[in-house]
Every structure is written in C-alpha cells, then in structure tokens.
Amino acid sequence: MNASNVIEFDGVGLRYGQGPEVLKDVTFSLPSGSFYFLTGESGAGKSSLLSLMYLSRRPTRGHIRMFGKSIQNLPRAALPEIRGKIGVVFQDFRLLDHLSALDNVALPLRIAGLSENEVKKRVVELLTWTGLASHLNARPPTLSGGQKQSVAIARAVINRPQILVADEPTGNMDDRTAARLLRLFVELNRRGTTVIIATHNEGLIRTFPYPRMHLSNGRLTLYPAGYAPNVSTRLQREERRV
Amino acid sequence: MFQPVCNGRNGVFRKTSDLPFTTDTSAWFLPWMVMLMVFFAGLTTAGALSLNSMLGRWSRSISGSLTVQILPLEENGRINIKKTQLETDEVLSVLRKTEGVASANVLTDSQLKDLLRPWLGDSFLLDDLPMPRLIDVRLIPDTHVDLDKLKTVLAERAPNASLDVHKLWLGKLVKLAQTLSLLASTLLALVIATTSVIVIYVTCSGLAVHRPIIELLHLIGAHDDYIARQYARRIALLSFLGAAVGFGFVLPVIFMVSSLAEGIRGGLLSEAEFDVWSWR
Numbered sequence: 001m002n003a004s005n006v007i008e009f010d011g012v013g014l015r016y017g018q019g020p021e022v023l024k025d026v027t028f029s030l031p032s033g034s035f036y037f038l039t040g041e042s043g044a045g046k047s048s049l050l051s052l053m054y055l056s057r058r059p060t061r062g063h064i065r066m067f068g069k070s071i072q073n074l075p076r077a078a079l080p081e082i083r084g085k086i087g088v089v090f091q092d093f094r095l096l097d098h099l100s101a102l103d104n105v106a107l108p109l110r111i112a113g114l115s116e117n118e119v120k121k122r123v124v125e126l127l128t129w130t131g132l133a134s135h136l137n138a139r140p141p142t143l144s145g146g147q148k149q150s151v152a153i154a155r156a157v158i159n160r161p162q163i164l165v166a167d168e169p170t171g172n173m174d175d176r177t178a179a180r181l182l183r184l185f186v187e188l189n190r191r192g193t194t195v196i197i198a199t200h201n202e203g204l205i206r207t208f209p210y211p212r213m214h215l216s217n218g219r220l221t222l223y224p225a226g227y228a229p230n231v232s233t234r235l236q237r238e239e240r241r242v
Numbered sequence: 243m244f245q246p247v248c249n250g251r252n253g254v255f256r257k258t259s260d261l262p263f264t265t266d267t268s269a270w271f272l273p274w275m276v277m278l279m280v281f282f283a284g285l286t287t288a289g290a291l292s293l294n295s296m297l298g299r300w301s302r303s304i305s306g307s308l309t310v311q312i313l314p315l316e317e318n319g320r321i322n323i324k325k326t327q328l329e330t331d332e333v334l335s336v337l338r339k340t341e342g343v344a345s346a347n348v349l350t351d352s353q354l355k356d357l358l359r360p361w362l363g364d365s366f367l368l369d370d371l372p373m374p375r376l377i378d379v380r381l382i383p384d385t386h387v388d389l390d391k392l393k394t395v396l397a398e399r400a401p402n403a404s405l406d407v408h409k410l411w412l413g414k415l416v417k418l419a420q421t422l423s424l425l426a427s428t429l430l431a432l433v434i435a436t437t438s439v440i441v442i443y444v445t446c447s448g449l450a451v452h453r454p455i456i457e458l459l460h461l462i463g464a465h466d467d468y469i470a471r472q473y474a475r476r477i478a479l480l481s482f483l484g485a486a487v488g489f490g491f492v493l494p495v496i497f498m499v500s501s502l503a504e505g506i507r508g509g510l511l512s513e514a515e516f517d518v519w520s521w522r
Binding site for chain 2: 054055056077079080081083084085086088094096097098099103107108110111112155159
C-alpha cells in the first residue's frame with residue numbers, strides 16, 4: 001500500500017443481487033492529485049465503479065482503501081467523514097427540486113457546519129463564475145439541462161473535495177461550456193484534488209491529455225495520456241454521436 | 243443582484259429544510275392526533291390531580307379529626323334542650339381532658355344547616371328538624387388516641403353521644419378515589435404511549451418517503467444526526483401546533499367542570515379541587 005494513494009482497488013468485484021458480475025477483478029490505485037478519465041461502452045460498469053469510489057455501495061469481493069482506510073470494515077458512523085472529502089457529480093444530477101440553486105450548492109457547506117455568511121459568500125461566488133448569478137433562487141425544474149449540470153458540478157466542488165468523481169459531467173453542455181468546466185476541474189486538480197471523470201466525449205479527452213481508465217465487460221485497463229484504447233464499433237458510433 | 247433566500251442558521255432554527263416535508267402527506271394528520279391526545283391527556287391529568295388532591299384531604303380528615311354526635315333528648319314528645327346542652331357540656335369536658343385531642347368545638351346551628359343544605363336545600367324543614375349537636379374534634383398530629391376508652395367513657399357520662407371516627411365511610415370513598423386515580427394514571431400512560439407510537443410511525447413513513455434524498459445527503463457527507471435534527475424540528479413544529487390547539491380546547495373544558503363543581507359545593511365533590519393551585 002502506498003501512502004500517497006487516495007484510492008486503491010484490489011481484486012474488486014461487484015454484482016447486483018444474484019445477477020452477473022458487472023465489475024470483475026478491478027485493481028488499480030490512484031495517487032493523490034492525479035487526473036483520470038474513465039471511459040467505456042454504455043453498460044460497461046462505469047457508474048458502478050464510480051459508485052464504489054464515492055462509497056454508495058460496498059464491493060461484493062475484493063478490497064477498497066480510501067485515504068488509506070479499508071472500506072470493508074469501516075463502521076457506518078465513519079463513512080460521512082470520508083464522503084465529505086469526495087465531491088460527486090451524478091449523471092442524473094440528483095438536485096433537490098424543492099431547493100433553490102443556491103441552497104442545492106450550499107448543501108455540502110451546511111453539512112460541514114460552515115457559518116451562513118461563509119456559505120452564501122462561497123456559493124454566490126462559485127455560481128457567478130459558472131454563469132448562474134441570475135439563477136441563484138431558481139429551482140432546478142425551471143433550469144435547462146446545462147444549467148442543472150452546472151449546479152450539480154458547483155455542489156460537487158464547493159467544499160474543495162480531495163477527490164472529485166464526475167459521471168458524464170458535460171453530457172448536456174455545448175463544447176465551449178464543457179471545456180470551461182473541464183478547466184475548473186483541471187484547476188482543482190492543480191490544487192491537489194484527485195479527479196476522475198467518466199465520459200464518452202473523445203474530443204474532450206483529446207483536449208485535456210490525461211490518462212484514462214477504460215472499462216470493457218467489467219474489466220479495467222489503464223492507459224497513459226494520449227493513448228486511445230481499441231474501442232468497439234458501438235463505442236465509436238456513440239463517440240461520433242457525442 | 244443576489245437576494246437572500248429564506249435561510250436561517252444552520253441549527254435547530256434554520257427555516258428551510260433539506261427535505262421536502264411539505265410534500266409528505268403522511269405527517270399531515272400528526273397535529274390533529276396530537277391535538278386530540280393533548281386534549282385527552284389534559285382532561286385525564288386534571289381528573290387525576292383533582293382526585294389526588296381530594297384523596298389527600300380525605301386522608302387528612304380521617305387521621306386528624308373525629309365527630310361526636312349528641313342526639314336531642316326527647317321527653318314527652320318534646321325536645322329537652324337543657325338536658326341536651328348538659329350532655330353536650332359533659333362530652334366537651336371529657337374530650338378536652340382526653341390525651342391527643344387538640345380542640346373540640348360544637349358546630350353552630352348555621353353550620354349544621356350548611357351541612358344539610360346540599361341535600362335538603364333552603365327548605366323550611368331545616369328550621370323544624372330536631373338537630374343533633376355535633377362536636378368537631380381535632381386531634382394532635384402523630385399522637386395516638388385511645389378511641390375504645392373514649393367510647394366507654396362517653397357511654398357512661400353521655401349515653402346519647404356517639405363517636406364517629408369517619409374511617410368506615412370515608413375509607414371506602416378513599417379506596418374508590420384511589421382506584422379512579424390509578425385508572426386516570428393508566429389512561430394518561432396510554433395516551434402518552436399512543437402519541438409516541440404515532441410520532442414513531444410518522445417519522446418512519448417520512449424516512450421511507452424521502453429515502454432517495456436522505457441517501458443523497460449521506461453521500462454528500464451528512465451524518466445521521468444532521469438528518470435526524472431536521473426530522474425532529476419538523477415533528478416538534480407539527481406537534482407544537484397540535485398541542486397548542488389541544489391545550490386551547492382543554493382549558494375551557496376544565497374551567498367549565500370547575501364551575502360545575504363550584505355549584506355543588508358541600509357534596510362529596512367539595513374536597514375535589516379543580517383549581518390548578520390546589521393540585522399539589
């Protein structure tokens with residue numbers, strides 16, 4: 001075990017109920033401050049792998065260590081402390097419809113117990129930067145897909161997490177906005193945040209040359225920056241569509 | 243321009259909740275249930291406290307007093323007031339020399355009439371009835387009075403006098419009141435238990451309804467108590483609303499019963515106090 005690794009997977013397998021394994025013998029370790037893209041066909045297990053990283057579920061087999069702590073035997077009461085260090089951008093945003101954009105983004109800060117003045121200052125600053133200054137009090141149902149995604153990303157990064165896990169964070173954005181948000185992730189990464197982004201957007205991966213983890217049939221392969229895996233015809237079709 | 247939204251402090255008094263409680267219909271009946279429970283609990287508590295107060299007074303009456311009754315002496319179909327008075331004086335003399343007796347006072351005619359008025363009303367019969375003489379005897383607390391000896395002495399020196407130690411009839415009433423008090427306490431315990439079950443049910447159904455949001459909050463790093471505080475705040479607010487209305491309903495009812503009890507003073511309820519200050 002390397003002390004500088006924030007995430008370590010060792011022979012991890014995951015299955016839902018009695019179904020087939022969606023992740024098979026996944027082994028990798030991510031050093032602190034690294035930046036990885038996670039690619040793979042639809043249904044390859046990207047979201048499942050990410051859900052293990054943000055501690056939404058525990059593996060069926062194998063071992064996971066986060067920040068040097070083994071997840072297997074970690075008591076439930078100890079999970080919030082680790083989860084608080086992980087920012088997550090969900091594929092379906094998971095915004096709370098009854099709260100304003102400001103309140104949605106403020107959630108991690110309030111949970112962390114920051115003062116209301118500090119919360120407002122930081123949230124307004126970030127939402128202004130993402131171009132949502134005029135939508136602070138807007139509720140998610142009134143926002144466009146791209147705006148919702150911006151709010152979801154703002155919520156994930158507002159508390160300066162040590163790990164940022166994003167599942168298709170730029171899926172509903174135009175290329176310009178997507179590149180701008182990726183630059184935010186790069187900036188966070190420069191400040192020490194470990195970033196893992198699941199995406200189908202090959203253009204984005206080419207613009208930001210970072211290594212990638214590629215999932216195929218539940219098995220993970222690591223590729224260095226600039227190296228494209230031998231993707232299937234189906235994936236190529238998806239990439240063309242994106 | 244940024245307009246502050248309705249955010250309070252990040253504590254118990256924060257105005258908005260992370261959970262959409264307003265859409266949770268399962269909690270809507272809580273204030274109504276709490277209102278009813280507080281109403282019943284208020285009535286039961288008032289009843290139990292009144293009974294306890296009455297019990298205390300009756301118990302004090304049993305242990306602290308006696309009554310001596312001297313029947314009016316009849317001679318040739320007429321009341322001999324002089325002889326009755328002599329016998330009364332004799333009884334007073336015996337009582338005042340008896341160890342453990344603090345005081346012995348003859349009840350006046352008006353006091354006797356007051357005692358009979360609840361049963362006979364202000365009837366002219368009260369003036370015509372041959373009234374016995376009643377002596378109210380107060381005992382020194384925590385001293386033993388030899389009642390058998392006192393009865394013997396009174397029988398010798400005042401044959402028309404009889405000693406009433408209250409214990410027989412008052413003892414049965416005390417037992418009845420104790421049973422009623424126990425019943426009231428049981429009812430109160432049931433009301434509290436029912437309210438607790440309702441609150442637990444509402445909380446559990448609320449947790450089930452908002453499960454996806456709770457899961458999200460956990461993933462963002464929320465501890466259980468962060469979420470529990472929001473539920474506690476919500477339940478407390480709803481319960482407070484229900485309790486306030488229930489309390490508002492029960493108070494007039496208690497005052498109404500109190501007024502009715504005032505109207506029958508002198509009867510058995512004379513010792514029952516519906517005044518809050520007497521519930522000790």
